[in-house]
Amino acid sequence: MRILIVDDERPARDRLRRLLAGQEGIGAVDEARDGVEALAKVEAFRPDALLLDIQMPGLSGLDVAASLPASPTAPAPLVVFVTAHDDYALRAFDANAIDYLLKPCDPVRLARALARLKERLAARPAGRGAAPAPAGGHADGLAPRQLLVAERGVTRIVRIADLRWLETADNYVALHDGAGVPLLRQTLAGLLETLGPAFVRCHRRAAVHLPWIDRIVANDKGDGHVVLADGGTVPLSRQYRPALLAALLAASAAPPAVG
Template sequence: MRALIVDDEAPARDKLRRMLAAFDDVEVVGEADGGAAAMELAAQLQPDVIFLDVQMPEVDGFAVAASLPDDGPELVFVTAFDRYALQAFDAQAADYLLKPVEPARLQRAIRRLRMVPRVQAARPQAATPTTQLLVVDRGATHVVRSADIQWLQSADNYVNLKLAGRTFLLRRTLESLLKDLGPGFVRTHRGAAVALAAVRAVRPRGNGDAVVVLQDGTEVPCSRQHRPALLERLQAPAG
C-alpha cells in the first residue's frame, strides 16, 4: 500500500510516518508540505492512499481531493478538527482521523483500506524497475532515463539525481526511489546510493568505511554498514 503524507507541519508528518512504519504492508513513498506539492506528487507517484490534512495555506485538503481523478488514490483526512467530517465523506474519503492520531484508530483505518479493491489489486503485483523518471525543472518536464543516473544524493524529502554533467532535484525519499529503480542501484550511505554500472572502484578508508569511485572520477561515500552489501552486489552476476 503506497502512501503519500500531506501536512504543512513537519512534526505531524514525522509522527504519522513513524506510526505507519509499524505496518509491514504500508510504504510511505512521499511527503508534501502543502496542497500544490501534494497534487504534483499524487500525479507523479500514483499512491494508493493519501493521508491528507485539511487546513493548509493556499491550497487546502479539499482542493487537493477535488483535483484527483475518479479512479485516483483513496483519501484519509487527518485533522485536528471534527467539523470537516461530513465534507470529507462527501469527498468520498475512506476515513477521517482526528489529531492526535491514536495507534488503535490508525490500525482500524489501515484495516479498512486493505478491503478497498484498488489496494487489494495493487498488493500482489510484482515490482518492475522503472526505466525513466519525470522531473519538473523550471516549468519544463524532463524525461530522465534510469540508465543515465550515476548516483543519488538525498536531501530531506528530495533526491538529487546525479547524471553526467547535470543534476536534477526530485521530490522523493531516497528509500522509496531505490525501490522503484530496482537492483541496478545500491545504497552506500544513509544519504547516498550508486548505479552499479557506474562503479569503477571501491577504496577502503579507516574504520571500515570506503569511497566508491565512479567511472567519471566522482567519489561517493560508503559507510561500513553498507560496504558489505555493495561488494556483494558488485560480485553478483549480471541479470
C-alpha cells in the first residue's frame, strides 16, 4: 500500500512517517506540505491512500478530498483525515473518508485505520492498480464535485455542478461555468473520462453538461447548436448529435438519486 502524508506541519508529517514505519503492508510513503502539492503528488506518486490534514493554508483537506482524480477504471485514492480538531468529523465522512484520526495520532487507532484501508483496497476490482486518472474526483471512484484550476498563482475552485460546457483551447480545456472561463491544462478526452456520463461531446472541440441543456436546434444537414438553460449556445455537429440525443434519453430514464 502506497501512502501520501499531507500536512503543513513538519513534526506532524515526521510522526506519521515514524508510525507507518512500524506497520506491515506499507510499500512506499511520500509527503506533501499543502493541498496544491498533494494533488500534484497524487498524479506523480500515485498513492493508494492519503493521511490528510484538514486545516492547511490555501486548500483545505476537504478541498483536496473533493478534487482527487478518479475514473471508472482507476478509482481515487482513499482518504483518512488526521486533524487536531474534532468539529470536522461530519464533513469528513460526508467526503467519503475511511476514518478520522485526532492528533497526536494514536498508534492503535492508526493501525485500525490502515486495516480499514487494506480491506477497502482489497474489495476493489482486480487490475485497479494505484494509478488515478489525471483530472479530478473523490474517494471510491465517484465523479468529482469540483476541479482546481491554477491561474497566475491563485488556485480557483470550479464546482462541477456549475459547469455548462467544455471547450478545447490548444493544450487546455476552457471551463464555461457562468462566472468566467478558466483554463485547465488537460485534454478534453481525458477530462470527459474523469467527469463521467453527465458530460457528452457535441462537437470535436466541445462537450456539454446534460443538466444544463434546454433544447437542441439542428438544421437540415444535422448540424446546429445546443441551447443552454442560461441562454448560452454550444456548437453541435451531426457526427455527435445521435450520441448526445441517446445520452439525454438515458439521463431522463435514470432513477432519481437517493439521498
